[in-house]
Amino acid sequence: MIRGQERRLALWLLLPSLVFVTVLGAFPILSQFVLSFTDLNLRFPADRGFVGGANYARLVTDAVFWQDLGNTLLFTVVSVGLELLLGLGAALLINRAIRGRTALTSTLMMPWALPTVVAATMWSLILNDRIGLVNSLLSRLGLISERVLWLGPKLAMTSVILADVWKTTPFVAIILLAGLKSIPRHYYEAAELDGANRWETFRAITLPLLKPFIAVALLFRAMDAFRIFDLVWVLTGGASGTETLSVYIYKVLFRYSEMGYGSTLTIALFVIVFLMSLGLIRSMRVQAE
Amino acid sequence: MAHRGATIWSWFGRMLLVVLALVPIYWIVNVSFSGPQALYKVPLDYYPNPPVLENYREVFDVNQFPGNVGNSFIVATLTTLLTLALGAPAAYALARLRVRGRNLILAVFLGLAIFPAIGMMGPLYVAMARLGLINTIPALVLPYTLFTLPLAIWILTHFFSTLPASLEDAALVDGCTPPQAFLRIILPLSAPGLFTSAILIFIWAWNEFLFALIMTTTPESRTVPVALALFAGLHELPWATIAAATVITVVPVVVLVVFFQRQIVEGLTSGVER
Numbered sequence: 001m002i003r004g005q006e007r008r009l010a011l012w013l014l015l016p017s018l019v020f021v022t023v024l025g026a027f028p029i030l031s032q033f034v035l036s037f038t039d040l041n042l043r044f045p046a047d048r049g050f051v052g053g054a055n056y057a058r059l060v061t062d063a064v065f066w067q068d069l070g071n072t073l074l075f076t077v078v079s080v081g082l083e084l085l086l087g088l089g090a091a092l093l094i095n096r097a098i099r100g101r102t103a104l105t106s107t108l109m110m111p112w113a114l115p116t117v118v119a120a121t122m123w124s125l126i127l128n129d130r131i132g133l134v135n136s137l138l139s140r141l142g143l144i145s146e147r148v149l150w151l152g153p154k155l156a157m158t159s160v161i162l163a164d165v166w167k168t169t170p171f172v173a174i175i176l177l178a179g180l181k182s183i184p185r186h187y188y189e190a191a192e193l194d195g196a197n198r199w200e201t202f203r204a205i206t207l208p209l210l211k212p213f214i215a216v217a218l219l220f221r222a223m224d225a226f227r228i229f230d231l232v233w234v235l236t237g238g239a240s241g242t243e244t245l246s247v248y249i250y251k252v253l254f255r256y257s258e259m260g261y262g263s264t265l266t267i268a269l270f271v272i273v274f275l276m277s278l279g280l281i282r283s284m285r286v287q288a289e
Numbered sequence: 290m291a292h293r294g295a296t297i298w299s300w301f302g303r304m305l306l307v308v309l310a311l312v313p314i315y316w317i318v319n320v321s322f323s324g325p326q327a328l329y330k331v332p333l334d335y336y337p338n339p340p341v342l343e344n345y346r347e348v349f350d351v352n353q354f355p356g357n358v359g360n361s362f363i364v365a366t367l368t369t370l371l372t373l374a375l376g377a378p379a380a381y382a383l384a385r386l387r388v389r390g391r392n393l394i395l396a397v398f399l400g401l402a403i404f405p406a407i408g409m410m411g412p413l414y415v416a417m418a419r420l421g422l423i424n425t426i427p428a429l430v431l432p433y434t435l436f437t438l439p440l441a442i443w444i445l446t447h448f449f450s451t452l453p454a455s456l457e458d459a460a461l462v463d464g465c466t467p468p469q470a471f472l473r474i475i476l477p478l479s480a481p482g483l484f485t486s487a488i489l490i491f492i493w494a495w496n497e498f499l500f501a502l503i504m505t506t507t508p509e510s511r512t513v514p515v516a517l518a519l520f521a522g523l524h525e526l527p528w529a530t531i532a533a534a535t536v537i538t539v540v541p542v543v544v545l546v547v548f549f550q551r552q553i554v555e556g557l558t559s560g561v562e563r
Contacts, residue, residue: 003387005467006386006387006467007386007387007388007389009382009386009467009468009471010382010386010387010388010389011382012378013378013379013381013382013386013471014378014379014382014383014388014394016374016375016378016379017375017376017378017379017438017442018379018394018397020375020434020435020438021397021398021401021435021438024413024416024431024432024434024435025401025409025435027412027416028408028409028411028412028413028416029400029404029408029409031412032408032409032412089302090306093299093302093303093306094303094306096299097299097303102550102551104303104306104307105550105554106546106547106550107306107307107310107311108306108307108310109546109550109553110310110311110314110543110546111310111313111314113492113496113542113543113545113546113553114314114496114539114542115495115496115497115498115513115514115538115539115542116496116498117496117498117514117517117518118496118514118517118535118538118539119313121517121518121531121535122313122314122316122317122535123313125316125317125320125528125531125532126313126316131328131329131333131528133316133333136332136333139332140332166309166310166313170310171557174554174557174558175557175558177554178554178557178558198295213558223403227405227406227407229407229499230498230499234518246405246407249405249407249408250407253407253410253411254410254411254503259411262408262411263408263411266405266407266408267408269405269408270403270404270405270408273403273405274400274403277403
């Protein structure tokens with residue numbers, strides 16, 4: 001194909017989506033940058049003005065921001081950690097099944113495919129301290145003598161993490177299962193001939209070859225977990241130490257109508273997620289070399 | 290003998306997985322077929338005793354729910370079509386043609402995928418309000434397409450790059466122009482890839498909550514997840530009705546998962562190997 005002709009075709013093919021993204025996406029993102037330097041409050045729109053870096057200075061000394069950053073980090077590290085561990089276990093179990101792999105995968109995918117709001121509503125019923133299934137089962141088994149407040153101050157974060165683990169472990173498992181399937185069988189046959197036991201085989205063959213898949217799952221999950229909103233919103237509304245950065249941003253923007261400071265928080269969250277993704281991608285590259 | 294022991298253990302592990310995945314879902318189905326007071330029995334019944342249909346009747350009679358289901362279908366379908374119409378040509382160009390500024394374009398889509406959706410809500414709401422689109426289908430389809438486009442381009446770029454490199458050349462030798470080569474040769478061959486992305490986009494749009502909550506203010510214009518979340522505000526937590534509405538919401542997703550499991554897995558894992 002002639003080079004110029006090819007370039008022209010490429011341009012025409014790319015143009016619609018680039019125009020779409022520019023018109024619809026660039027405007028909101030840029031306006032966030034601009035607004036983050038103003039003190040626009042929708043309750044007093046006439047009073048808005050350019051305040052320079054004041055919002056960013058406020059962010060540095062905002063105790064709620066740091067508290068919620070801590071909550072978000074805790075949520076991300078614990079839930080993604082558990083999801084990787086359990087996802088790996090589930091993938092190994094499914095991969096070893098001789099029959100029924102398709103049915104198993106379909107079953108496991110159900111939690112992932114549910115709307116987050118539905119999953120959250122479901123869990124808030126199941127964890128309800130008076131009429132929930134969990135307390136009913138535990139007390140019938142004689143494991144608890146009084147109602148456990150799963151969504152109360154002590155256990156709320158644990159419950160949010162558990163609900164997230166239930167919903168997204170399947171995603172990790174599906175990615176890792178694809179990884180396991182991509183490992184050639186004769187590697188394992190060779191290891192068996194060499195007399196390697198299961199653990200040695202896992203350490204020497206499975207884990208290293210699975211690394212790129214683990215990395216992708218980790219990246220996708222970490223990015224999503226850091227921006228978690230729906231699950232927390234429905235389960236606790238951000239109460240009891242479960243307020244994450246996205247929930248805080250939602251409150252600042254839509255409850256306190258502080259568009260200026262809310263935009264600053266959005267930009268901060270964007271930068272954090274961006275740096276985190278960059279860091280993860282970098283460390284994967286280093287690992288791969 | 291050790292081997293047989295391990296087999297039994299992993300069978301046990303798989304059963305545990307199934308139980309953990311399904312028990313919460315079973316519980317909602319159970320509540321949806323039980324009477325409104327069943328949840329307050331001590332001890333609880335773990336199956337519908339007796340099974341009733343009144344919760345489903347309630348969902349369909351009292352509320353706008355059928356209309357909400359319709360909205361969700363239309364929004365998810367249009368989002369899927371628009372995303373593919375925009376994304377497939379772009380992904381083709383990125384995968385198989387020389388493109389100036391390729392890395393910059395990829396960076397734009399990546400940035401879009403990383404930007405917190407919550408921060409785009411305000412400006413997009415203002416934009417949709419100015420255009421008079423609040424409470425209409427486009428107010429959801431347009432923002433949704435913005436978020437599904439990076440995903441579709443990611444999957445389809447991978448898919449197009451797996452097709453044999455000689456396809457277009459053969460088409461050109463046979464007298465096709467480059468656009469014809471794309472439309473007549475590549476597009477039909479990429480039906481599986483398009484289908485895979487379509488399922489993932491549909492599920493994403495069907496499940497989306499945040500924008501649907503902001504962009505709709507009337508009961509008739511809501512999508513299913515929002516209608517469901519706002520049930521709680523209507524009555525005093527009518528769990529049995531909520532459960533019935535939940536089951537209705539979940540049915541299409543379950544059908545997609547059961548029938549198109551292979552395609553979904555392909556979509557989720559595409560591009561990982563690279």
